[in-house]
Amino acid sequence: MHRTPRLFLFAAPLAAVPGRAVAAGMPQLNVHDPLLIGQVAWGAVIFAGFYVVLSRSALPRIERVLSNRRTRIQNDLDIARRAKAESDRASAELLSTRHEAAAQARANVERIQNEARLSAETHARETAKRLEAEVANAEARIAQSREQALSSLPAIATGTAQNLVSRLIGEQDEQTVASAVKRASA
Numbered sequence: 001m002h003r004t005p006r007l008f009l010f011a012a013p014l015a016a017v018p019g020r021a022v023a024a025g026m027p028q029l030n031v032h033d034p035l036l037i038g039q040v041a042w043g044a045v046i047f048a049g050f051y052v053v054l055s056r057s058a059l060p061r062i063e064r065v066l067s068n069r070r071t072r073i074q075n076d077l078d079i080a081r082r083a084k085a086e087s088d089r090a091s092a093e094l095l096s097t098r099h100e101a102a103a104q105a106r107a108n109v110e111r112i113q114n115e116a117r118l119s120a121e122t123h124a125r126e127t128a129k130r131l132e133a134e135v136a137n138a139e140a141r142i143a144q145s146r147e148q149a150l151s152s153l154p155a156i157a158t159g160t161a162q163n164l165v166s167r168l169i170g171e172q173d174e175q176t177v178a179s180a181v182k183r184a185s186a
Helices: 003-023 034-168 174-185
Strands: none
Touching (some): 034 174
C-alpha cells in the first residue's frame, strides 16, 4: 500500500507536461522535442511500476484462479471418465446378465415343455391303459351277456314256438315242441 502514494508523486509532474506539448501540435510525433525523452522515460517507469504492481498482486491471483479452474476442470474430467468407465462396465454387466437371464429362461421353458410333454405322454398312456381295461371289461360283459342270451335262447324259442303252435293248432304239446327246438338248434 505504501507504493501507491509514490506512484501519485510521479504522476503529478506528468500531468503538467501535456499542457505545453499540446500547444506545439502533436508532440508525441516530434522526436526533436526534449520532452519526448522524458515522456518515454516516464512511460517506461509507469509501465514498470504497473508491471510490478500487477505481477505482485493481481497476476498471482489470476494465476491462482486459472490454476484452480484448470485443476477443477481436470478433476471433473477425471471424475467424468471414471463415471463413464463405471457406466460402461455396468452396461456390459447388465447386458451379460440379460443374456444369462434369457438363456436361463429359455432353458426353463424347454424344461417345462419337456416336463409337460412327458406328463401328457404319461397321462395318455394311463388313459389308454384305462380305456383298454374298460374295453376289455365291456367285451367280457358283452360276451357274458351274449352267453346268457344264447343260453336262454332255447327256452325263449321253446316258449315262442309253444305259443305259436297253441294259437295255430290250439293244442299244447310241450315235449314235442321242445324236442323240435333242440333238433333245430343243434
